[in-house]
Amino acid sequence: MFKQTAKQTASVRPIPKQRASAAETIVSLEHVSKYFGKLAAVSELSLSILQGELFTLLGSSGCGKTTVLRMISGLEVADAGEIRIGEKRVNELPPFKRSVNTVFQGYALFPHMTVFENIAYGLVIKRFSSIAIKQKVNTMLERIGLSDKAGSLPRQLSGGQMQRVALARALVNEPDVLLLDEPLSALDAKLRGAMQIELKHIQQASGRTFINVTHDQEEALVLSDRIAVMRNGRIAQLGTPAEVFERPNSIFVADFLGVSNFIPAKVHRQNGESVSLIDQEGLAWEGRSRSSLAPRQLATIAIRPQKVRVLHTGFEPTATNQIDTQFVEFAYLGTSVRIVVRLHSGRTLQLDASPESLPIPYQGLRPGDRLRIEYQPGDVLIYPAEK
Missing domain, CATH: 2.40.50.140 (Nucleic acid-binding proteins)
Structure with missing residues (x-):
């Protein structure tokens, strides 16, 4: 059986249903740069992401959007500038000490584990009690509509179901920020459209901050509270979907958005x-x-x-x-x-x-x-x- 510590009880901490004040910044980057050799993948980028919003970094391959996500997660180290999550500077912190979780393009589910075990994995590592794990995982399964798949293996799931399991596995750990690296790109067009709506519902129900990376303009417009259109390691335009679509500030943004x-x-x-x-x-x-x-x-x-x-x-x-x-x-x-x-x-x-x-x-x-x-x-x- 799993051990229980004094701080980890069987109760499930409620997840907020309402977005926090729009004035609260959960992630900030100030003059952040990243170089690969002499190439500036990200150059002097400054950005504030608000508590509870679904924020998208949008751009074509090589624009720097994934590098920004990896620097927030700790998988890449910024060469210059400061990254903060909440009030804490995290530049020197390894990924496991940052209050973030990442959902990768390929889902990265453990093939030999059931849906329940995949979602529970992070809680097991953190030594939650078996009762707490069961309650938390079952709550998450209900939220993503897969309670009947708890005993299934990943190979028995559809692409959309695997995507929901990957989201649940990340969210069950209650990170301050969930990072999404091209989360829907492996799905076919019809399923991708359906999952866009589901992903937005999951984000709103969780009350968490989601930072999404995509090259898909439609996905960004459907999902996002705000979008940063990126070009050559910089932000070409930042605004709501309506702002960047209806009032692109440059020929580049206008062309990229249709x-x-x-x-x-x-x-x-x-x-x-x-x-x-x-x-x-x-x-x-x-x-x-x-x-x-x-x-x-x-x-x-x-x-x-x-x-x-x-x-x-x-x-x-x-x-x-x-x-x-x-x-x-x-x-x-x-x-x-x-x-x-x-x-x-x-x-x-x-x-x-x-x-x-x-x-x-x-x-x-x-x-x-x-x-x-x-x-x-x-x-x-x-x-x-x-x-």
Whole structure:
């Protein structure tokens, strides 16, 4: 039987259901850098993560997001800067002395142990009593909906079930922070979508701080309270999902988060955030920008495919936010149709629309057909041209 210490009783400490005050910082990094040889994987990064939030580090391979996670966990040592968990500086602490647990991409379940034994493993190492272990593990099994799988081995579980067991094994130890390294990447698309919702529910029920690393934009938008978009070891933009998606602060972030239409233009005039531009073929555009732009300054127009709609076929534009184009091709996407049109200059634009919103059946469109498209100025983002 497991031994019981004076501090470890059979009672299960309740897990908070409400998020702590938004002012409380649980993890902070101040001017943190990490080098591999001469390569700066992370450079002068400063970041505060709040108690009880689900925070995502989002970026492509090599941007530094996993290195940040590993420095928080203690698996990598920062070359410069300070890392704090709660009030404690943890730079010199080994992983087992930090109040964090990590869920890895491959789950890392023990194949010879049952679901119950996998979840209980950390409690056994900490010498909890058998009664306390049973209560804690059963509570966690109920929370993740796998009470009927307690005696199963990992090979008898689906990918989604193994993911939940890995989460439960980490959460049963009640860490201050749970670190998630691409936790859903091994799942197929349908299961990944379902697990995104489950993961969010588990995080909210636990009241713990989750720090998630992913390259998947949709996963980050669905799961996160806040997102840090990373590039070359630095934070390119930090904000809520709505902020980074609707108001990307750079061409890089706009491109990474789904903008596929970029048009070079010159500024005509600016009034507050409202900007008038003329593109290379003389078409007038209206958009918005947070940057201060001067007349005749080179700029880039960015507009998402979902923000452009087809009005008519064969009509001349009647307003500055309507453009006459030629149809090139379409791709059926299931719930929407992606239509490619060509401007007079030869530049192409993509637009996504539901079949019901099109003025004619998309199957009837032929290359060269004239299409009049429209956009709302508030959906057009304007950035200074990058050199």
